[in-house]
Amino acid sequence: MFSTDELCSLRWDPVSEKVEIIDQTLLPHTLRWCHLDSMEAFCHAISSMQVRGAPLIGVTAAFGLAHALAEDASDKNLADAAATLLATRPTAVNLRWALEEISSEVRNLPVVERARAALEKAHALRAEDIANCERIGDNGLRLLQELEVGDCLNIMTHCNAGWLAAVQWGTALAPVYKAHASGVPVHVWVSETRPRNQGMNLTAWELQRAGVPCTIVADNSCGQLMRQGRVDCVIVGSDRTAANGDVCNKIGTYLKALAAQASDIPFYVALPESTIDWECPAGEQIPIEERDAAEVLTIAGLDAGGDLREVNLAAAHSQALNPAFDVTPSDLVGALITEHGNFEASVKGLQQLRAVVKGV
Numbered sequence: 342m343f344s345t346d347e348l349c350s351l352r353w354d355p356v357s358e359k360v361e362i363i364d365q366t367l368l369p370h371t372l373r374w375c376h377l378d379s380m381e382a383f384c385h386a387i388s389s390m391q392v393r394g395a396p397l398i399g400v401t402a403a404f405g406l407a408h409a410l411a412e413d414a415s416d417k418n419l420a421d422a423a424a425t426l427l428a429t430r431p432t433a434v435n436l437r438w439a440l441e442e443i444s445s446e447v448r449n450l451p452v453v454e455r456a457r458a459a460l461e462k463a464h465a466l467r468a469e470d471i472a473n474c475e476r477i478g479d480n481g482l483r484l485l486q487e488l489e490v491g492d493c494l495n496i497m498t499h500c501n502a503g504w505l506a507a508v509q510w511g512t513a514l515a516p517v518y519k520a521h522a523s524g525v526p527v528h529v530w531v532s533e534t535r536p537r538n539q540g541m542n543l544t545a546w547e548l549q550r551a552g553v554p555c556t557i558v559a560d561n562s563c564g565q566l567m568r569q570g571r572v573d574c575v576i577v578g579s580d581r582t583a584a585n586g587d588v589c590n591k592i593g594t595y596l597k598a599l600a601a602q603a604s605d606i607p608f609y610v611a612l613p614e615s616t617i618d619w620e621c622p623a624g625e626q627i628p629i630e631e632r633d634a635a636e637v638l639t640i641a642g643l644d645a646g647g648d649l650r651e652v653n654l655a656a657a658h659s660q661a662l663n664p665a666f667d668v669t670p671s672d673l674v675g676a677l678i679t680e681h682g683n684f685e686a687s688v689k690g691l692q693q694l695r696a697v698v699k700g701v
């Protein structure tokens with residue numbers, strides 16, 4: 342299903358020898374690839390959310406650090422560039438993980454060998470992300486096959502945890518794509534995800550391109566749909582999962598988990614191991630990014646003439662608060678779907694996952 346470079350969010354252009362990304366701030370109205378060819382461009386891409394989603398942020402940062410080392414591979418620049426990239430977004434732990442993967446790969450090499458090694462490692466992380474997300478899809482599909490459903494499997498998701506948020510497949514949407522490809526009739530409730538509308542702008546766009554039936558709903562309608570029995574399960578991604586199974590994800594995830602529990606609907610979180618922060622004991626310790634109030638107070642869209650416009654929603658001088666993520670306590674999470682299998686969201690479950698990873 343994802344065998345071509347066409348359906349991916351980040352690719353390598355062999356002619357220019359540069360990374361290309363889809364500028365996700367322009368979706369769903371414009372599909373534009375752009376080159377990242379300076380440290381400023383890499384940092385801007387992450388902080389302005391041209392690329393976003395925990396796994397994709399990590400892969401982009403890996404190529405960013407490789408780019409920095411191609412210009413200056415000294416110890417000082419390695420540390421400075423990693424720190425600059427790390428500061429672009431605080432919550433998705435894949436960013437820190439990817440920078441550490443590159444740094445530890447090159448740290449003990451002679452300076453002249455570092456740039457090439459870093460670039461090779463960045464390519465390897467990209468390939469690994471694709472393979473991991475496909476495994477998440479297979480493992481998630483097994484859970485979906487256990488559900489008792491009617492004629493069609495109705496899955497609710499929040500934000501965008503599809504291939505736009507990873508390199509291919511995605512995390513939460515990978516089981517959806519696997520189900521669809523295996524002939525299971527599936528329909529996705531896409532929650533719009535205010536304030537940046539990643540559900541409406543990105544998830545619906547990528548599901549439509551893949552031919553998966555989906556319906557956009559306002560965030561506030563999700564509890565009602567669950568109460569009405571119109572949702573078989575909820576699957577979301579994660580930006581950072583603590584060692585006790587608490588899950589940090591896009592703001593609004595927690596409310597969905599509460600509603601799912603109240604309606605006895607399974608609530609699953611799909612994530613690669615790189616999203617687990619083993620050093621973080623519980624969700625309270627996860628840094629929550631606070632973004633510009635303008636994201637709440639304004640909205641962009643096409644006007645009647647097809648031109649992109651940003652408009653004010655609130656009265657002039659209104660105050661707004663914009664926390665970008667929330668924490669869902671582990672006891673609301675039915676299972677963590679990972680590339681290593683499906684695990685309970687608990688200290689015990691995560692220790693089991695760790696044992697599988699270490700091969701013990």
Ligand code: MRU
Pocket residue numbers: 393394395396433499500501502503506507511512513539577578579580590591665
């Ligand atoms: O602010 P964003 O768009 O980067 O937030 C993305 C999410 O919250 C995703 O659910 C998460 O990163 C998982 S992506 C596979």
